[in-house]
Amino acid sequence: MSSTLPDPSPEQAEALLRSERFRKLASELRCLVCQNQTLADSSAELAGDLRQEVLRQMASGKDDAAIKTHLVERFGEFVLYRPTLNAHNLGLWAGPAVLAAFGGLAMWRFTRRRHLHKPQLNFEQVEALLEQDDHPPGGSKSSRAVVSRSEPSSGRNPG
Amino acid sequence: MRAWRFIVPAAVFAVIAIFLLLRLQSGRDAKEIPSPLIGKPAPAFSLPLLHQAEQVWSPGALKGQVWLLNVWASWCVPCLAEHPLITQIAREGKVTVVGLNYKDEVGNARAWLAKHGDPYRVVISDRAGRAGLDYGVYGVPETFLIDAQGVIRYKHVGPLTPEVLRDRLGPLMKSLAP
Numbered sequence: 001m002s003s004t005l006p007d008p009s010p011e012q013a014e015a016l017l018r019s020e021r022f023r024k025l026a027s028e029l030r031c032l033v034c035q036n037q038t039l040a041d042s043s044a045e046l047a048g049d050l051r052q053e054v055l056r057q058m059a060s061g062k063d064d065a066a067i068k069t070h071l072v073e074r075f076g077e078f079v080l081y082r083p084t085l086n087a088h089n090l091g092l093w094a095g096p097a098v099l100a101a102f103g104g105l106a107m108w109r110f111t112r113r114r115h116l117h118k119p120q121l122n123f124e125q126v127e128a129l130l131e132q133d134d135h136p137p138g139g140s141k142s143s144r145a146v147v148s149r150s151e152p153s154s155g156r157n158p159g
Numbered sequence: 160m161r162a163w164r165f166i167v168p169a170a171v172f173a174v175i176a177i178f179l180l181l182r183l184q185s186g187r188d189a190k191e192i193p194s195p196l197i198g199k200p201a202p203a204f205s206l207p208l209l210h211q212a213e214q215v216w217s218p219g220a221l222k223g224q225v226w227l228l229n230v231w232a233s234w235c236v237p238c239l240a241e242h243p244l245i246t247q248i249a250r251e252g253k254v255t256v257v258g259l260n261y262k263d264e265v266g267n268a269r270a271w272l273a274k275h276g277d278p279y280r281v282v283i284s285d286r287a288g289r290a291g292l293d294y295g296v297y298g299v300p301e302t303f304l305i306d307a308q309g310v311i312r313y314k315h316v317g318p319l320t321p322e323v324l325r326d327r328l329g330p331l332m333k334s335l336a337p
Contacts, residue, residue: 004204004289032297045262046297049288074202074295076195 007052008059016055025054025064029071030079038081194295194314201228201305202293209260209268209282216283218309225335226255228303229279230291232263233271235299241318242275245302248324249278253336254304258282261291261299304328306335 008016016022023040029050031042039047039054050071057067071079077089085093121129196202201218208214218228229245231238249256258279260268265284272282285291294303297316304313313331315323 049292053292073195073199074293075297076193076295 005056005060008055012059013055016058019058021064022054022058025058025067026051028081029054029068030081032075032079194311194316196295196303196311197314199311200309201303201311202290204283204285204290204293206283206285206290209258209265209272209284212265212284216281218305221255221257221305222309223307224255225253225307225332225337226257226305227332228257228259228294228305230259230261230294230296230299230301230303232261232299233267234263235261237318238300239275241300241320242278244319244321244324246276246278249280254332255280259290259294260284261296262286262288302328304331304335307337 007013026040027038029039031037031039031044031047031050033044033046034042037044037047039051053071054067057070062070068080077083077086083089203218205215205217208216227245227248231242245256248254256279258281260282263284263286265286268282268284272279283290288296294301300318302315302319303311306312312335313328315328319328
């Protein structure tokens, strides 16, 4: 078992503690008793033990991936602040993309349908229609005169 | 077709509501982390016994037996709460009960056992908590059920309760017992 690794010497531990690599690793691992803190942030005793374990693993020459795997095998994916993609959490990872796809599809369909309902006329066509309304096919001057006569006369005073 | 505009959002809401309700009703503690160790061989260790420090003990000694590894400490208050239940399981004798004294002073641990009773077949002293690290211990007390092949079959975090014993641990122990 790898937890039987020897403790690094005080000098080695000091150097490792100051290393950028340790800082990065400790900030990507979760303290399990204070779940919203990283190993780097937490002052809990377990976090101290886990930091010590990380130091031992680093001193023994393990790379970051191996150290993370070591901890995941014991404490579960939960120790990782950035969980890996696997069969269990595939739904969670795919969720946003699936939702966006559904939303996009719904939006596309919705806007397209609205487009179809809207009459697509350009300025000339509208002019022509208005023109047609003014001179209905088969209509005559007299019919237009009737229409204009039926309009409320501007001369009439409602008061 | 128009009805879909109401049915779809209502259905989506219903599905979400059902999931949330199920979670809420399950009574599961979100702080409880499912152990990746279940179905894996119990990690080996060599540690001194609490009562005979010159003697070293390893889990291999119990190969062929179903046993319970109870992680406890004298500084751990909930350990006291579950102690009568652990004692009861040990007395029934269906499984061997082993204590792992986790990050504790030997003197305190012995005094605690003298006061509250020592139900354990053996008590192992893990002063540095290194075995605890290998077993993924993050909250004492924790209890592991290990089968005759040395595979961890169940893990309970926190004090054992009569409900857990009745619904989960008990049936598992019964199914594993020879």
